[in-house]
Amino acid sequence: MNKIIIIGLCVLIQYIGEANALQSMQIPVSPMQAQKIYREGILPSGEILIASTQKDVQLEGEYAACASCHRRSGMGTSEGQLIIPPITRDRLFEAKVLGRKDRFMFVSKGAQTRPAYNEVRLERAIRQGVDPAGREFSQLMPRYDLSTENMQALIAYVKTLNSDQGIGLTDKEIHFSTIITPNTTTAQEKALLDVLELGIKEKNAGTRHETRRATGAPWVRDWKYEAYRKWVLHVWKLTGPEETWSKQLEQFYTQQPVFAMLSGLIENGSDIIQHFCEQHEMPCLFPNVKMPQIIDTNYYTFYFSNGILLDAKVLAKYLDEKQKKNKNSLQQIVQIYRSSSTGAILAEEFSEQLKAKSAQKYKLMNRIVVEQEKIDAIFWQQIQKKYPDALLAIWLSKKDLNKLDALAETWTSSTAQIIFSSVITPGWAEIIPSSLKANVLAVHQFVPPSIMQRHIINSNDWLEMRRIVSSEQLIQTNAYFTLRLLGKVMMHIRDNFSREYFIELLEHMTEKMLVSSVFPRLTLGPGQRFASKGAYILGFLQPTSPLPEPVSQWIIP
Amino acid sequence: MKIKLFICKSNITVICRCLLAVGMLNICNANESTTTMHNKHDTAISNFHSTRAGVKFQRSEQSYTIPEVNLIDQYGNKHSINQLIAKGRPVLINFIFTTCPSICPVLSATFSKFQQKLGKELPAPLLISISIDPEHDTPKQLNAYAKKFHANQNWIFLTGAYESIKEVEKSLNAYRGEKMNHAPLTFLYKAGLKKWIRLEGFTSANDLLLEYQRMLSFKES
Numbered sequence: 001m002n003k004i005i006i007i008g009l010c011v012l013i014q015y016i017g018e019a020n021a022l023q024s025m026q027i028p029v030s031p032m033q034a035q036k037i038y039r040e041g042i043l044p045s046g047e048i049l050i051a052s053t054q055k056d057v058q059l060e061g062e063y064a065a066c067a068s069c070h071r072r073s074g075m076g077t078s079e080g081q082l083i084i085p086p087i088t089r090d091r092l093f094e095a096k097v098l099g100r101k102d103r104f105m106f107v108s109k110g111a112q113t114r115p116a117y118n119e120v121r122l123e124r125a126i127r128q129g130v131d132p133a134g135r136e137f138s139q140l141m142p143r144y145d146l147s148t149e150n151m152q153a154l155i156a157y158v159k160t161l162n163s164d165q166g167i168g169l170t171d172k173e174i175h176f177s178t179i180i181t182p183n184t185t186t187a188q189e190k191a192l193l194d195v196l197e198l199g200i201k202e203k204n205a206g207t208r209h210e211t212r213r214a215t216g217a218p219w220v221r222d223w224k225y226e227a228y229r230k231w232v233l234h235v236w237k238l239t240g241p242e243e244t245w246s247k248q249l250e251q252f253y254t255q256q257p258v259f260a261m262l263s264g265l266i267e268n269g270s271d272i273i274q275h276f277c278e279q280h281e282m283p284c285l286f287p288n289v290k291m292p293q294i295i296d297t298n299y300y301t302f303y304f305s306n307g308i309l310l311d312a313k314v315l316a317k318y319l320d321e322k323q324k325k326n327k328n329s330l331q332q333i334v335q336i337y338r339s340s341s342t343g344a345i346l347a348e349e350f351s352e353q354l355k356a357k358s359a360q361k362y363k364l365m366n367r368i369v370v371e372q373e374k375i376d377a378i379f380w381q382q383i384q385k386k387y388p389d390a391l392l393a394i395w396l397s398k399k400d401l402n403k404l405d406a407l408a409e410t411w412t413s414s415t416a417q418i419i420f421s422s423v424i425t426p427g428w429a430e431i432i433p434s435s436l437k438a439n440v441l442a443v444h445q446f447v448p449p450s451i452m453q454r455h456i457i458n459s460n461d462w463l464e465m466r467r468i469v470s471s472e473q474l475i476q477t478n479a480y481f482t483l484r485l486l487g488k489v490m491m492h493i494r495d496n497f498s499r500e501y502f503i504e505l506l507e508h509m510t511e512k513m514l515v516s517s518v519f520p521r522l523t524l525g526p527g528q529r530f531a532s533k534g535a536y537i538l539g540f541l542q543p544t545s546p547l548p549e550p551v552s553q554w555i556i557p
Numbered sequence: 558m559k560i561k562l563f564i565c566k567s568n569i570t571v572i573c574r575c576l577l578a579v580g581m582l583n584i585c586n587a588n589e590s591t592t593t594m595h596n597k598h599d600t601a602i603s604n605f606h607s608t609r610a611g612v613k614f615q616r617s618e619q620s621y622t623i624p625e626v627n628l629i630d631q632y633g634n635k636h637s638i639n640q641l642i643a644k645g646r647p648v649l650i651n652f653i654f655t656t657c658p659s660i661c662p663v664l665s666a667t668f669s670k671f672q673q674k675l676g677k678e679l680p681a682p683l684l685i686s687i688s689i690d691p692e693h694d695t696p697k698q699l700n701a702y703a704k705k706f707h708a709n710q711n712w713i714f715l716t717g718a719y720e721s722i723k724e725v726e727k728s729l730n731a732y733r734g735e736k737m738n739h740a741p742l743t744f745l746y747k748a749g750l751k752k753w754i755r756l757e758g759f760t761s762a763n764d765l766l767l768e769y770q771r772m773l774s775f776k777e778s
Contacts, residue, residue: 053663055761057670061705063662071658079659080733080740140663140759511735521719523692525656525736533692553718556695 029153031160038157039072041065043150051142059142066158071526072299073500074161077508082140088161088498092117122155163496167282168259172211174229174490174497175256176200179264179273179287180237181245188265191472192288193235195479196263198466200231203487227495234258242269249276260502262486263287263479274301283503286482286531288475290342290423294529300499302506304478304519305532308346311421311443313557314535315393316353318443323361332390336367336383343395343424344368350393353557365390369400377406384410392418398425408433417441422538426474429538429548437540442548445535446518450547455516474518481517485510520554614741614758616768621744621753624724628687628717631699636715638685638725647682647747647773649765652731652739653714654690655702660741663759667743669706670762671769682745682769684712687725689736691716729755745769749777 033044041049041061048061062068069084070076074091076084085091095116115132117125124130126144129137146154168175178196180189207228214225236252238245249272264287266273271293277284277300284301292303306313323331335350337343351364367383369375375396380403383392394401407418420428420442429449432440447455456473459480463469470476489505510531511523519532537552623639630636642648651668653661668684675681688694694702699714708714716722726732733739745754745768754772756765 054667054759056674056763057663057666057761059662059666063666063705068662069659077658078737079657080738082659082741084659139761140659508737511737521692523690523736525654525690525693526658527656528693556692 029149031153031157034150034153034157037065037146037150037154039065039067041068044153049144051144053142054139064142064144066154071500071504073163073498073504074158075163075496075498075501075504077504086163087158088163089159090163092122092158119155122158123151126151126154163498163501165498167497167499168257169229169497172230173232175232175234175258176260176262176486177234177236177252177256177258178262179249179266180235181265181267181269181273182239183267184265187470188472188475191470191475192263192265192479194468194470195463195476196233196483198468199480199483200233203483204230224494227493233262242272245269245272246276249273253280258282259497259499260285260486261287263482265475274298277301281499283499283506285486285506286478288478291345292530298529300503301529302524303530304517304522305445306530308342308421308423309349310445310530310533310535310557311423312346312349312353314445314537314555315419315421315443316350316357317555317557318537318552319354319362319391320357323358329361330363331361332363332365332387333393334365334367334383334387334390335393335395336369337395338369338400339371341395341397343397346395346421346424347393369396375400375403377403380404380407381410383407384412389413389416391416394418394420395424398427398431401425401428401431404431404436405433408436411436411439413439419443422446429540432540434543437543437545440540440548441551442538443535444538444548444550445532447520448536448538448548448550450549452518455520456518458515459517477518481513481515481522484515485513488513614756614760614764617755617757618752619730619755620751621729621746623728626717626721626724628715628721628725629696631696631703631714633696636713638687638715641683641685642746643748645748647680647745647769648685649682649769650685650687650729650744650746652689652726652742653686654688654736655694655698656690657736657739660739664741664743665702665706667760667762667765668712669708671765672709672712673707674762674766675769679770679773681711684708686712686714687722688714688716689722689726689739691719691722729753745772747772747775747777750775 029044036042036044037049041064043049049064051059051064053059066074066087070087071084074086074088076086078084093116096114098113113133114135115121117132121132125132125137126146129139129141129143131137144151178192180192207230210225210228211230214228216225234252234256236249238248240248253276260283261277262285264273266287266289270287270289270291273287274284274293276282278298282300286302286304289303290307291309292301292305292307294301294303294306319331319333323329333354335347337347347366351366354362354364365387369379373379384407416439418436418440420440422428422442422444425442428442446452453460456477459477460469462480463476468476485506488509489502492505492509493502504526507524507526507528513522522531524531534554534556536550536554538548539551540548541551623642625637625639627635627637649668649671651664653664655661665686668686672681672684688699694714694716696716699716703712703714723732729742729744731740731742740757741759743756743760743765745756750772754768756768760768
């Protein structure tokens with residue numbers, strides 16, 4: 001009998017042992033998978049994360065992901081009066097106590113103290129919504145029913161979130177860079193660097209005492225001084241062919257890591273620079289680019305607008321809406337552009353956009369100007385003869401348009417139109433002969449010219465007072481805006497030098513900027529990477545009008 | 558049990574107010590959630606509806622006049638917002654934007670659950686979610702967002718010109734400047750009623766259903 005019991009026990013022990021072994025053989029959740037739970041709300045099994053909030057409401061996938069509220073940085077957010085607290089390792093795993101200084105701060109009101117989290121407490125918080133002090137969270141914090149493995153991996157991931165990554169900075173300095181590609185003129189380069197260098201010099205002069213105080217005796221020292229850093233700008237000038245740029249960028253970065261990239265003149269090859277920023281997870285703020293490329297996985301690169309691609313989309317939408325009213329008529333469109341120019345890219349995107357609309361209503365033709373070909377009076381006469389009733393979409397630079405008079409002379413149609421893009425042909429309005437004005441339109445993603453100077457008065461005044469005004473107004477105004485926004489973000493980031501937090505603040509604060517820019521309205525939001533999203537169609541209201549005015553609403557494609 | 562709970566909470570409120578008087582709210586507030594921060598509405602404390610410790614929304618009845626503006630839904634169709642409401646079908650309105658991190662996913666998930674919970678006995682209201690980030694929220698964006706929250710044909714998402722949206726927000730006392738400064742708000746109305754029901758804060762789907770039933774029982778003026 002005893003033997004049977006012993007054998008039975010042995011079998012049981014073996015069985016349990018095997019079961020344990022089986023359990024431990026389960027594939028562990030990788031850090032990348034844990035990141036996916038945190039950021040996207042996707043479980044390692046591929047299923048979406050589901051959590052409950054407000055008692056009977058379910059959040060799913062990306063909306064249940066921790067990053068939705070606590071953000072990718074883990075630094076939390078604020079929306080209206082709602083505060084989402086930070087959950088970075090340094091915040092969670094330390095007790096929250098009321099310090100001497102906190103007592104004088106308005107924010108210390110309320111549930112500000114709690115013991116430190118540990119793994120067990122954090123699991124309880126995520127599952128049951130109870131903090132280490134035993135208080136129940138607001139129902140807004142979802143409750144999660146995760147498997148043990150997923151929970152452990154998620155907690156391990158949360159422990160990697162850091163409010164200060166320490167890249168591109170020392171105790172006293174924070175480094176930034178700006179990129180200048182070949183093919184930019186010396187005037188453009190000077191215009192950009194004048195603004196960036198002087199702006200940064202002035203900022204450093206303004207905060208020099210704070211950085212000194214941060215190193216002072218303990219009774220002078222204050223937490224707020226510790227956040228101050230001297231800004232240092234590095235100019236990364238790329239040379240040679242595009243294929244070598246990645247290597248050059250890597251060399252610059254190894255020599256001097258920077259926290260973020262500011263403005264910059266990127267005439268072509270913006271994809272290389274964007275790829276570099278994404279790869280190094282480095283914020284890249286508003287470079288001057290004619291053709292930004294955004295793919296879904298981009299996170300670190302910000303642009304003022306979608307450049308010429310936006311122009312193509314707006315124009316297609318505008319024409320399509322007009323065509324809808326003109327039933328049965330077929331619209332002929334001729335695009336005129338030089339081969340391998342930005343105009344060619346605009347032409348390609350425009351024809352794609354048009355195809356997506358009601359393609360049968362358009363007859364789209366292209367007149368490609370080869371490199372050696374001159375655009376003279378005969379060129380325009382031929383165009384006129386060949387396409388008398390077509391809409392001419394002219395994607396050429398201003399220097400190619402000095403014989404536009406010839407087009408005006410032979411122009412006979414009262415209905416046909418000519419269209420420009422303000423990105424491809426800045427200052428197009430100045431070269432239009434009066435007799436053509438009634439027929440000219442332009443896609444214009446900036447503030448209308450008649451109110452531009454009033455709109456950018458802050459940057460104009462700033463530049464004028466420092467005697468650094470140049471003809472490159474767009475570059476200077478853009479650089480000025482970028483600097484002011486950087487100042488605002490750096491003020492709020494305090495000493496939480498996390499690049500993701502930097503980006504979240506940028507997303508949050510662009511809309512709050514009092515400094516205006518050449519764009520009518522700049523706004524961002526979580527995940528939004530183009531600050532301006534639409535364009536006007538401009539036209540001359542009278543043949544005598546010196547400046548064109550919007551003839552359409554603000555069009556968002 | 559419910560009565561006991563109620564008394565308990567009332568006592569807490571009383572204690573809170575006493576402490577507030579002596580400037581010691583810090584201690585009492587320890588248990589308050591971040592959703593109860595509309596201090597300016599202190600006088601309306603009795604109007605706070607509690608679904609569970611710390612979860613509260615504020616209910617009030619208001620008179621609003623909706624402006625005549627045209628907005629576009631997630632399919633690209635034009636709607637005059639005040640005509641939508643004037644048709645007589647009950648409406649529930651909230652304000653959202655598709656890249657909103659915290660408030661809107663909860664508001665949208667609540668609408669989603671509400672449409673699920675709504676039985677066949679009650680008339681289906683029109684759910685209207687108006688984007689307060691129209692520059693980004695094109696009909697295409699809104700359509701994708703609607704699908705993520707399983708919106709059925711009784712739930713439309715509206716966008717439009719920035720100024721038009723602002724006008725609608727202002728008419729419902731919902732305009733808070735830039736979008737990240739917004740508040741969680743839900744409005745219930747049926748043409749013919751004197752007042753709108755304004756819910757400020759987060760509700761459960763069940764709370765919303767009860768409010769909806771209650772509104773349907775109101776007599777038309």
